[in-house]
Amino acid sequence: MVSAVLLIQKATPETITQFHDQLSNELPTLRGKWNFNFKIFRNNPYSIPQELAETATVAPESKWLYTLSPSYLSDSSISLINGKSVGVFTNLIKEEAGEHGHSVELSIPNSHLHKGATTDLNDPFDFFVAQKLQSLWTQRQLIRGDGGRIYELENGNLTIRTSNVFLHGNFRGLLVQIEINQNLCNVDDVSSFASTFETIRNKYGIPAGDLSCEVLDPKRLDTYADLIYQYSKILNF
């Protein structure tokens, strides 16, 4: 999956309704509702690199840690640190995921539990960071996406997710997450993504806004890593 994230800051109730109507005319498969939490952490300024510990009282540079927990990845979260490395965390053990009667994208292999490496009482990573890594990271912002809908088009090759974005309870725009199957675009040429997504945007009448289809590493695409990288670029209030 190759993704792009679009934020329409000027969206109004009318334009949102109109956009949903337009999408419905394409007869998409509705994949239910979704929401997300996007947290922004900043490095704790009192954690100082060792070589500066004697001289400085605060850290010289700012670093950022983002966590994204979309509801369609149940019990999972993606985190990006300092625009460099990404980790995907989940709480679900594979055998338990089966019990819930639905397939899940992400899960912990059974042997990890059986061999004693986890207690199976995992915390979400954002909670872990907020509880135990306070000396390193402090939470700055919580951005929530509510009332999201998922549309599946072109026989499942194109997924459009829309969600209203709130920062501290204030409406900040309409977020549109577009995901296309890899065979619909040229994965070897990352610079071509922009025009590919522009075509899709025009085809489905998605209002214009800030669009990000940047990827973390152009040579090695990674669905989750690229997605959170785009979120971090777009939800940068």
Add this chain to the structure above:
Amino acid sequence: MVHQLSLVSSIAHGSYVQTVSTLQAFTGMLSPQPIATYTLLTKPHEVFKPKFEPGKVNQIEQYYMKCITTWSDGSEFDLASAVIKENGSSNVFSGRLFHAEDESVQRIWTLQISDIPIAGKNQACSAQTIYESTLIHTHTNVKSEENKIDAMDVDLEHKDKSDVKGDTKEKEEDKKEEDKKEEDKKEEDKKEEDKKEEDKKEEEKVEKKNDEVKHSEVNLEDGAETGSGHKDSFLQFLEDLGYETISQYWIKGIRFFHGDIVIEIFKVLVRDDEVTEPKEEGKIALKLLDESNTFQIRTYINIAKSTDIDLINQGTKELLRLQEFLKNLFKLEIPDRMFMDSRVQVRK
């Protein structure tokens, strides 16, 4: 969040068979579950210097973190037979963890930080809160070449520190033995060398790869290339998160379940540095941390919420009942709370 109630004990190697038989009869589990974990002990690499303001209590602490994954010795390492060094070489090996061939499967890591056990004179068992989160996939845009240098830097930095460390009385999180602290220092050195070796390997691999490209043959190393990318991405993630590795150990054992109680019997292994040439390529020689072949025993109950007083009371009672029941087999005791402290001491 896990609230863990636990009691620990140890038995001599000779009592192993009897203990296992007894526990088999007691729990009704004829084949206990094998456990095998590999733990990287990590520490924040930055110094935390909070501003002290009068009237403001600063409760933020720095913690050591454990990164736990599974390992397979892939061999016949039998718990029931004592590990005895023959001609100075042991016969226990672990596959090289960050070795490219090992990385065809993405490694899963559980990051774990535990609080110091609850204090108090009337504790019937050790009670501590454990936070953990499991990492199933990592990715980075830092090139492996750059990354290699980074890893080395961390290593060098660490070397300077480990000297200091001997003086400053830092307490490692320690659930095993009192003598572990000494061992830890040794382990650290091992770790460093381990890393260096790995780095060397990396270099070799890169060179080899270049050769292969020249020959433009079927590129078998391709798999290894992405593999090494993965290898780097976990360490890179750890580094970006603000942690560096300081020590490592392996655990091998079995466990029984009795109601909600988990009974683990295990041995702790560390890297054996005296063995310079392992019998097999790409393997690390291991030795027992405690060469007397003693088994460690840990019995515990995990409770999902630390606020669930009813469950905690009930769990404590169950553990005490077990303690009473097994008292002739082994004596279950409360581990020393101070050795379970995972906080990084603030240097003044």
